[in-house]
Amino acid sequence: MLSNAHANADWMSFGAASGWRRDGKLAVMARGGESKAIERSTLMLARTQALSQLQQACAPAYRAMLEQAIADLDRRLAALDR
Numbered sequence: 001m002l003s004n005a006h007a008n009a010d011w012m013s014f015g016a017a018s019g020w021r022r023d024g025k026l027a028v029m030a031r032g033g034e035s036k037a038i039e040r041s042t043l044m045l046a047r048t049q050a051l052s053q054l055q056q057a058c059a060p061a062y063r064a065m066l067e068q069a070i071a072d073l074d075r076r077l078a079a080l081d082r
Helices: 004-018 034-056 060-081
Strands: none
Touching (some): 034 060
8 A cells, every 4th residue: 555655756756747636637738829729629628528427417416517517618618719
């Protein structure tokens, strides 16, 4: 079993170097003209994943949360087009 110190060392060598944050989200950093394209791709991927989860969700509260998330992602995507 790994100690916390060893797990943190593993995280620092893999997580930080790969761009993944501890909360499981990918930290996207880009420069110049790539920034919008990368942000758009990330938002579109998140929307696709949320839509896939919505199609399988049964619990009304979970469905409502996913619908709100998709609406927010749509607003953020539209803002990038402006």
